[in-house]
Structure formats: C-alpha cells, structure tokens
Amino acid sequence: MRVFALLLSVFFVVACSQDKKSTAAIPVDKNSTAAITVDKKAVDLSHDYFSFANTKQFVTDHLQLDLTVDFSQQELRGLAVLHMRRLDPSATDIILDTRDLHISSVRVGDGNGEGTEASYEYAQTDPVLGQALKITLPDGLEQQQNLVVSIRYRTDPSASALQWLPPVLTAGGKYPFMFSQSESIHARSWIPLQDTPSVRITYEAAIHTPPELLAVMSADNDPHTKRNGEYKFTMPQPIPSYLLAIAVGNLYFAPIGAQTGIYAEPETLEAAKFEFADTQQMLETAESMFGPYQWGRYDLLILPPSFPFGGMENPRLSFITPSILAGDRSLVSLVAHELAHSWSGNLVSNKTWRDIWLNEGVTSYLDARLMEVLFGKDQADEERVLSYHELLQGLKEVAPAMQALAPTERLKDPDESQGSLYYQKGQLFLQLLENTYGRKTFDPFLAAYFKHFEFQSISTEQFLDYLDKNLLQKYPGKFSRAQAEEWLYQPGLPADAPIPHSETLETAAQMATDWAAGEIPVKDIPMSEWSPHAAVYFIDSLPADLTDAQLSELDANFGFSQSHNAEIARAWFIQVATRRFLPAYEAMKVHLNRYGRTRLIEPVYLALAKNGKDADLANEIFTEARSKYHPLTIAAIEHSLNTANRGH
Numbered sequence: 001m002r003v004f005a006l007l008l009s010v011f012f013v014v015a016c017s018q019d020k021k022s023t024a025a026i027p028v029d030k031n032s033t034a035a036i037t038v039d040k041k042a043v044d045l046s047h048d049y050f051s052f053a054n055t056k057q058f059v060t061d062h063l064q065l066d067l068t069v070d071f072s073q074q075e076l077r078g079l080a081v082l083h084m085r086r087l088d089p090s091a092t093d094i095i096l097d098t099r100d101l102h103i104s105s106v107r108v109g110d111g112n113g114e115g116t117e118a119s120y121e122y123a124q125t126d127p128v129l130g131q132a133l134k135i136t137l138p139d140g141l142e143q144q145q146n147l148v149v150s151i152r153y154r155t156d157p158s159a160s161a162l163q164w165l166p167p168v169l170t171a172g173g174k175y176p177f178m179f180s181q182s183e184s185i186h187a188r189s190w191i192p193l194q195d196t197p198s199v200r201i202t203y204e205a206a207i208h209t210p211p212e213l214l215a216v217m218s219a220d221n222d223p224h225t226k227r228n229g230e231y232k233f234t235m236p237q238p239i240p241s242y243l244l245a246i247a248v249g250n251l252y253f254a255p256i257g258a259q260t261g262i263y264a265e266p267e268t269l270e271a272a273k274f275e276f277a278d279t280q281q282m283l284e285t286a287e288s289m290f291g292p293y294q295w296g297r298y299d300l301l302i303l304p305p306s307f308p309f310g311g312m313e314n315p316r317l318s319f320i321t322p323s324i325l326a327g328d329r330s331l332v333s334l335v336a337h338e339l340a341h342s343w344s345g346n347l348v349s350n351k352t353w354r355d356i357w358l359n360e361g362v363t364s365y366l367d368a369r370l371m372e373v374l375f376g377k378d379q380a381d382e383e384r385v386l387s388y389h390e391l392l393q394g395l396k397e398v399a400p401a402m403q404a405l406a407p408t409e410r411l412k413d414p415d416e417s418q419g420s421l422y423y424q425k426g427q428l429f430l431q432l433l434e435n436t437y438g439r440k441t442f443d444p445f446l447a448a449y450f451k452h453f454e455f456q457s458i459s460t461e462q463f464l465d466y467l468d469k470n471l472l473q474k475y476p477g478k479f480s481r482a483q484a485e486e487w488l489y490q491p492g493l494p495a496d497a498p499i500p501h502s503e504t505l506e507t508a509a510q511m512a513t514d515w516a517a518g519e520i521p522v523k524d525i526p527m528s529e530w531s532p533h534a535a536v537y538f539i540d541s542l543p544a545d546l547t548d549a550q551l552s553e554l555d556a557n558f559g560f561s562q563s564h565n566a567e568i569a570r571a572w573f574i575q576v577a578t579r580r581f582l583p584a585y586e587a588m589k590v591h592l593n594r595y596g597r598t599r600l601i602e603p604v605y606l607a608l609a610k611n612g613k614d615a616d617l618a619n620e621i622f623t624e625a626r627s628k629y630h631p632l633t634i635a636a637i638e639h640s641l642n643t644a645n646r647g648h
C-alpha cells in the first residue's frame with residue numbers, strides 16, 4: 001500500500017517519523033554547496049509519472065457523476081460521463097486511470113444520444129498506479145473533436161479513497177458514515193478518469209443515499225438542501241482530480257458567517273461552531289492579502305475521529321479532523337492552512353506531484369501570515385519555530401536528492417522520500433523572499449501570481465520564470481536566480497535561510513531545564529499563561545534524565561495526562577512512552593483509543609515499541625484499538641511497530 005505517500009501529502013504538520021520507509025539518517029552539512037548533478041535528460045520533469053492517461057491526445061473538460069451510495073455493499077455504483085476533447089487527430093484509444101473498479105460497460109459518442117458501445121481492456125497494471133483502462137474508439141468517431149465517454153461501474157469495498165465507517169465509529173453512534181480522500185492518486189479508485197493534477201475539470205453530480213443521511217461534496221453545497229437522499233451538486237470552477245471529494249453521514253449544518261459554515265454530526269456541531277467561529281474573518285483577511293476568494297462558499301466538514309489526517313483542502317468544503325476541537329480555539333491554524341489552499345493548491349495547483357511544494361510550501365507560508373493577523377505575531381512565530389524544528393528533523397531523515405523542493409530525480413511514489421520538508425522548506429523560502437523585498441512588495445507580487453495562474457496547474461519552472469521576471473529582475477541586486485535555484489534544486493538548507501525565533505518558546509525551554517535542575521520550583525512555571533505551543537515546547541525540552549517523582553510532579557501540577565488539547569497530549573505521551581513513566585500508562589491507553597488521527601497516535605506507539613521493554617504492550621494496545629482506526633492509520637502504525645521490532 002502507498003500509505004505513507006498519501007499521509008504525507010495531506011498532513012498540515014507531518015510527523016517525519018511517518019515516512020521512514022526509504023530514508024536513512026544522513027547528516028546534513030548546512031554549508032555544503034556540493035551540487036547534486038542535475039541530469040534533466042534522465043527524466044522529463046514536466047511529465048506526470050503517476051498517471052496512465054494519454055493527456056497529450058485527449059483531455060477531459062467536464063465530468064458528470066450519477067452514483068448510488070450503498071452502505072450494505074460498501075460501494076458506490078452508477079455512471080461517470082467524461083466530456084473530452086481530442087488534441088491529437090490520429091489518436092484512436094483513450095487511456096484512463098482506474099484502481100480496483102468493476103466496470104460493466106463503456107459507451108462513446110459525440111454527445112447526441114447514448115453513444116456506441118466501445119471495447120475496453122486493462123492495458124497495464126501497476127502496484128502504485130492501479131490499472132490503465134484502454135478504451136478503443138468505436139468506428140465513425142475518427143473525425144470527432146468532442147467525445148463523450150460514459151462508463152458504468154461500481155467501486156470495490158477496498159477502494160483506496162473511500163472509508164466506510166460503521167455507526168460505532170461515528171460521534172453519534174447511530175448512523176454509518178462514508179468519506180473520500182482522493183489526494184494524491186486515489187480519485188481513480190472511485191471514478192475512472194484522467195487522474196493527474198495537470199488536467200482540470202468542472203463537474204456535476206447526482207448522489208443517491210439512504211433518505212435519513214446527507215451527502216456533501218467539494219462543490220456547491222446548499223445549506224438549506226432538502227434532506228431526502230437525493231442530492232445534486234455542481235462545481236463550476238475547474239479543479240484537478242485530487243480535489244474530487246464526497247462524504248455521506250448524519251450531517252447537519254450550522255452557519256458561522258455569511259459565506260461560511262460547518263457540516264458535522266449533531267453531537268459535534270456546537271463545539272465546532274465555537275471552535276471555528278473565526279472562519280469568516282479568516283476568509284476576509286485572506287482575501288485582503290491574496291486576492292478575491294473565487295469559490296463561493298467556504299464550509300468545514302468535521303469528520304469522525306478516525307479521519308486519519310489533519311485536514312484536506314477540498315474546494316468549498318475543507319475536510320477537518322475533530323482532534324483540533326480543543327475548546328479554546330488554540331489549534332485553528334489547521335483551518336488557516338486548509339483555507340489558504342483556496343489560493344495555493346486549489347486556484348494555482350501543482351502540475352505534477354514533484355511540484356507539490358507549490359501547494360504545501362506556499363500554503364504553509366500563507367497560513368502563518370493569516371495566523372499572525374488573526375492571533376498575533378507571538379503565536380505565529382511560535383508556529384514558525386515549531387515548523388523550523390520539524391524541518392531540521394526532516395533534513396536528518398530524508399535522502400539528499402529528495403531534500404530539494406523540486407527533486408530532479410523521479411519519485412517512486414507521490415511524495416515518497418520527501419518526508420514533510422517541502423512544507424517547511426517551502427515556507428522558509430517564501431519567508432526569505434518576504435524578508436528580502438518587504439511585505440509592501442512581496443504581498444502584491446503573491447496576489448498577482450495567484451491572479452496570473454488562476455485555475456491553472458503549473459510546474460516549478462513556471463513559478464521560477466514568473467518569480468524571475470516579476471520580482472528578481474524588477475528589483476535587481478537583491479536576490480539572484482541562482483539563489484532561487486539553490487532553494488529549488490539543491491539539498492539541505494541554503495546559507496541564506498532565515499531562522500525563526502520565538503521568545504515565549506525560548507523561555508519555555510529554559511524553564512524546562514531550570515526546573516529539572518532544581519533551580520526553580522514547579523509553581524514558578526506559568527503554564528496556564530502559555531499557549532499550547534509553549535507547553536509542547538516545554539515538554540519536548542525536558543532533559544532525558546528526569547526521575548518518576550519529577551514527572552509525577554509535572555503531571556500533578558499541569559494535568560498533562562488529562563489534557564484535552566490533542567497536541568499537548570501527543571507531546572506528553574511520547575515522553576511517557578519513551579521514559580516508561582508507568583503511572584501515566586492508563587491515561588496513555590485512553591489517548592490511543594480516543595484519537596484516530598495518525599499524527600497523534602503513531603509516534604506514541606513507536607516510542608513505546610522503542611523503549612526497550614514495551615514492544616509487546618504496544619502490540620497489545622494496538623490489537624485492541626485498531627478497529628477504531630482508518631486503514632491508512634493502521635498501516636502506518638504497523639509499519640512503525642515492524643521497524644521498531646526489527647531494531648531490537
């Protein structure tokens with residue numbers, strides 16, 4: 001399974017430990033400028049190696065879906081109609097991406113009538129890419145420019161994009177739930193299509209569900225829609241296939257602002273409404289900085305606890321983990337991140353998965369800017385420092401060739417081997433440009449960039465040329481193209497990389513050391529005045545040689561084991577497991593059963609398995625809890641436990 005690739009592509013803050021599959025600890029010399037030889041002839045960097053589709057011969061403009069959601073069979077079944085254009089007059093076969101689809105018929109026509117039955121076959125199969133569906137055009141369509149391809153099919157219960165949850169795994173416990181996760185290359189497991197971000201399509205859908213449930217999509221959800229099991233959607237803006245999304249469950253709507261609202265199960269609706277009350281203001285702030293929001297409504301869908309990720313930027317409807325419902329709005333930077341994708345990622349998309357830093361790096365920079373306006377510079381700087389530390393960690397774990405923002409070697413799997421560093425390194429690159437040119441120049445440049453490439457999918461090289469022409473050459477002598485190329489194509493961190501700084505985090509780290517050394521009493525640590533980020537930094541900064549009595553003192557005073565802030569709990573239980581602090585093991589088990597988001601639990605399992613004594617206990621807890629987890633989370637934990645066990 002390509003679990004890690006998928007995980008990495010959608011996490012806001014990714015734990016690098018989740019991608020150890022093909023990486024080794026490699027010390028990075030920050031000052032090394034030894035260039036990696038770029039053999040651009042070896043691979044065509046503009047080619048999407050993760051799609052079979054012959055997009056140079058035919059391209060899709062529009063998709064129509066008519067699907068029945070069948071919970072008893074765990075399948076979607078119905079019709080996908082692709083409206084395609086012929087680019088190459090001599091082409092006779094259309095090749096689409098599929099994975100584990102059960103296809104019963106294919107018809108091709110010119111749009112008048114039902115079309116003609118066409119012959120089809122699986123031309124190629126690949127463990128990463130799935131199956132290439134080759135459709136031979138029926139006779140008589142040789143001169144036809146516009147083609148309509150109708151495919152009748154059903155999905156497999158194992159479809160890699162879909163999770164079918166029994167009622168027990170939902171917040172309410174009474175109704176089943178289904179949701180999709182198409183990024184990076186999983187749309188093909190629920191729709192036969194050209195599954196590459198280089199192709200943008202509009203779509204419309206008719207979705208049939210049990211009458212008591214509501215369907216939502218990455219489209220024009222109507223908050224006042226009649227709840228009857230028959231739902232219609234249109235997405236008038238062209239999007240790449242990885243942004244096709246659907247969810248069905250016992251969902252209700254609550255408005256936040258004129259343009260914004262929440263979809264959630266009734267059990268979490270009020271908490272979510274409180275937590276994300278700033279979303280409308282966030283949207284308006286983003287518009288003032290990056291240009292108009294071009295998607296109509298912006299709603300949030302709160303998923304059940306087993307949603308394996310932080311969030312997914314499905315257009316008009318971000319999918320969000322319930323684990324950031326902290327009760328104090330302290331973890332909403334994830335929403336800022338998903339919202340910022342409305343510009344970087346959704347409006348201007350990466351052309352291939354090799355260019356994913358254009359989505360994630362740019363978005364990470366934007367979300368920090370949003371957080372700064374909404375919650376102040378201190379909090380934004382805290383998040384920048386945490387992100388920087390994840391980057392330093394990532395650089396230790398990712399092979400040099402994959403440390404480039406835009407690797408010039410072919411990836412084996414989308415995102416494979418890059419860890420999460422394209423998030424943080426990309427953010428730092430844009431931060432450097434901001435520092436160099438000042439916000440008065442850089443902000444309008446960014447807004448113009450989004451406008452220039454709106455509704456397009458672009459490559460790193462298109463970005464570089466635009467940057468060169470519209471910023472570097474316009475203000476000569478400040479930053480060279482060679483400097484930009486070092487960021488984009490070389491490993492490690494360039495010498496000009498800015499180092500983020502946060503006084504509150506430094507204070508927290510200092511206090512951790514001072515308290516551990518007995519220099520200050522625990523009551524002098526102003527934990528209740530600190531942000532969760534400072535609390536996390538404090539926990540991470542505790543020296544290795546603490547006694548159980550000291551850990552007990554911390555827990556008694558600050559209640560870490562009982563924390564309902566998922567990030568504090570995560571940091572604490574990693575320490576608990578690493579240090580074998582047995583008094584908190586019961587609470588740790590509660591944590592591992594409460595959350596399904598991979599980031600929050602996988603590192604705790606790993607720490608447990610690696611502490612030298614608890615590998616069996618880790619397996620035992622996992623065996624008991626795994627029915628609550630998403631298959632991708634299960635695979636990630638299994639991978640970690642196996643890796644740890646091999647280490648002994």
Ligand SMILES: [Zn+2]
Nearest residue numbers: 011012360363
């Ligand atoms: Zn993102």
